Amino acid sequence: MKKIIGIGIAVVVISAIACVGLKLNSDAGYYYTQIDNSMSEQITSDGGVIDFNGGMSYSYTLPAYNEKGEKKDIKFGTEKELREGAFICLTVKPVQGVVDWKEVQYDELPQAVQSNYTAS
Numbered sequence: 001m002k003k004i005i006g007i008g009i010a011v012v013v014i015s016a017i018a019c020v021g022l023k024l025n026s027d028a029g030y031y032y033t034q035i036d037n038s039m040s041e042q043i044t045s046d047g048g049v050i051d052f053n054g055g056m057s058y059s060y061t062l063p064a065y066n067e068k069g070e071k072k073d074i075k076f077g078t079e080k081e082l083r084e085g086a087f088i089c090l091t092v093k094p095v096q097g098v099v100d101w102k103e104v105q106y107d108e109l110p111q112a113v114q115s116n117y118t119a120s
Contacts, residue, residue, distance in 0.1 A: 031064035031074055031090045032104070032113045035082045043077065055079060064090060069112030074098060087117070 040060045056077030064074045074090060076098035082088070087109060091100040106119040 028099070029066060029092050031066050031072065031092055032109050033062045033064035033074065033088055033090065034117055035060075035084055035086045035088065036062060037081055037084050040081060058082075065113045065116055067110045067112060069110075069115065071116075076101065 039062055040058045043057055043059050056079060058078045058081055059075065060078065060082075061073055061075040063071055065071055074092065074097075076090060078101075083103070086103050087106055088101045089104045089108075090098050093099050106114065106117065109117070
């Protein structure tokens with residue numbers, strides 16, 4: 001009987017952890033920034049077998065704004081140096097950080113974000 005109760009409790013705990021993990025990973029937010037290559041660093045490989053950089057060659061730390069215009073410094077990696085002055089939309093997940101990015105035009109930026117930049 002104690003074994004069945006223990007298994008039941010374990011199942012409930014594991015299910016709760018899985019639900020929280022799925023919830024955190026599904027709540028993606030979007031941040032917008034403008035590329036400033038002076039704020040990038042080239043990532044050098046240490047020559048080891050394990051690639052801790054995930055294949056990324058450049059690391060950026062840039063001020064970014066969400067749809068409400070709230071500012072946050074966001075760090076992300078890229079395989080190549082990005083186009084100077086380009087606007088990008090970052091998909092950010094709570095635990096994973098930046099999981100995707102795409103270049104956007106100035107007029108695609110939310111109004112609250114546009115107020116922080118000038119059109120090129």
